[in-house]
Structure formats: C-alpha cells, structure tokens
Amino acid sequence: MPRFCANLSFLFADLPFEKRFAAAAAAGFSGVEYIGAYDMPMADIKRHLDENELKQVLFNLPPGDWEAGDRGLACRPGREEEFRDSVFRALDYATTLECDMIHCMAGNMAKGEDPGELARLYCDNLLYAADEAGKAGVTILIEPINGVDMPGYLLNSVEQAAVILDQLDHPALALQFDIYHAQLVGGDIASRLARHFDKIRHVQIAGVPGRHEPDRGELNCSFLFYLLDRLGYDGWIGCEYKPQGTTEEGLGWLSPWQGTAS
Numbered sequence: 001m002p003r004f005c006a007n008l009s010f011l012f013a014d015l016p017f018e019k020r021f022a023a024a025a026a027a028g029f030s031g032v033e034y035i036g037a038y039d040m041p042m043a044d045i046k047r048h049l050d051e052n053e054l055k056q057v058l059f060n061l062p063p064g065d066w067e068a069g070d071r072g073l074a075c076r077p078g079r080e081e082e083f084r085d086s087v088f089r090a091l092d093y094a095t096t097l098e099c100d101m102i103h104c105m106a107g108n109m110a111k112g113e114d115p116g117e118l119a120r121l122y123c124d125n126l127l128y129a130a131d132e133a134g135k136a137g138v139t140i141l142i143e144p145i146n147g148v149d150m151p152g153y154l155l156n157s158v159e160q161a162a163v164i165l166d167q168l169d170h171p172a173l174a175l176q177f178d179i180y181h182a183q184l185v186g187g188d189i190a191s192r193l194a195r196h197f198d199k200i201r202h203v204q205i206a207g208v209p210g211r212h213e214p215d216r217g218e219l220n221c222s223f224l225f226y227l228l229d230r231l232g233y234d235g236w237i238g239c240e241y242k243p244q245g246t247t248e249e250g251l252g253w254l255s256p257w258q259g260t261a262s
Ligand SMILES: O=C(O)C(=O)[C@H](O)CO
Pocket: 035, 060, 103, 143, 145, 178, 181, 204, 240
C-alpha cells in the first residue's frame, strides 16, 4: 500500500521549520518533502533526518526570488545561468540528503510573452537539468500546477506535461502528479492516473476544494490510493495540504494507512 510523506512546507506549519522533522516522525511519517530549505545548512538537515529516521523524498530546485514572484526559473529568458547554478546547488543538497527526486518548477509567463518560446527554453533547461541529475542518480520531476493558485504558471495540465516528457524522452525526467492540481485542471483523476502511469514518479494529495485534508471534499482518496496500489505504484504520496486545524487533529484520514506500506 502507498507510503505517505509529510510536506513540511504545508504540514506542522505552526512550528519552526527545524522542529517539523521531529513532529512528522512523531505523527508516524517515515519520509518528508518540502519546497526548499536552502537557507539551512545541508548538514543540519541531514542531522534532523537521521535523528528522526526520516527519508528525504523530494524537494524543489531553488525557484528564484519567491517574494518577487518567481515560481521557478526553467522557462525564464535571461535567467539561464541562474538556472544552471540552481541545478548544481540542488544536486549538492540531494547528494548529501540522499534524495533521488527534485522538482523543477517551470516558472511564470508574463503578459505578452510567447508561450512557444518559453516552452522551448523550458525544454532546453529541463534537458540540461536531467543530464546533470542523471549523472548523480537523481530524477527531475515536472509538476502541472493550476493557474488559479499560481496565475501565469507555464505548466498547467498533466497532458501538457505528458507531451513534454514524450518529446524529451529522457530517463532522468518524470511526472509529479499532484492530484489536487489535476482535479482543478481536468478532473477525471482515476483515468488520468492510469493513462499516464508510466511517467509518474511522485504523487501528491490534498482535498478539493480548499487544499485541506484529503478526506475533505469531492475526491474519494481511499479509492485513489487503492487504485494506485492496483496500478503497481511503489512511490510516495506527498501530503501537501493546508490543515484546517492543527496538523495532528487532521491526521485521522491517515491512520488506516499507516503501517500498511508494502
Ligand atoms: O504547489 C505545489 O503543488 C508544489 O508541489 C510545488 O512544489 C510548490 O509550490
């Protein structure tokens, strides 16, 4: 059955970041993911992982200046050198943290820009990142994100991502299927999980609407977890949601699944 990892950028958010590792372990998680922790020395992160017997499942490439509106650099003209530096920085962390998946955010499209041009640059940058990551045994993931939560984001649909992955056909590139975003952009989750299953290396979950606990809203998560199991999914499911109360209060949905991982 599926293994669940805690997304520390979303869960346990009432605690300082470094305390979220222990909180995740205490709640029964054996893996963690997060957007990024580049302001923390890698040795400190490694210590938190080891002390709490946690696997580092995933984190993101440095996304540029988040406060200034950057949501990744991969499609941004004029930022190629920064993108390349970000690949090496992330791979350094990945090596130390023994993490074999990195999410590369596409970046936003500004008004008046040509999406085709940006998509070309995005693909070139993905190939660069995948070549470097492949040498380190790391897979670069791409994740479609809905354009309501992230207006202007270049990569919105699972279908766009599938075309890109087919075209680039690189062994170190794969799909991060975030069920929350996919439900908002197209729905029909069960069929699309099955259709794109060969490309999926990581799954994330949240309830729709609201991005709260997965059992709150229109999705039938138990059905989807069993489906993933039937499809032969042996990866992690990232719990990337905004708890409605405290994280611990909202974890009732997880208890039937804990200890069932095969
Ligand atoms: O927003 C998401 O769904 C993600 O997984 C990104 O990594 C961060 O925004």
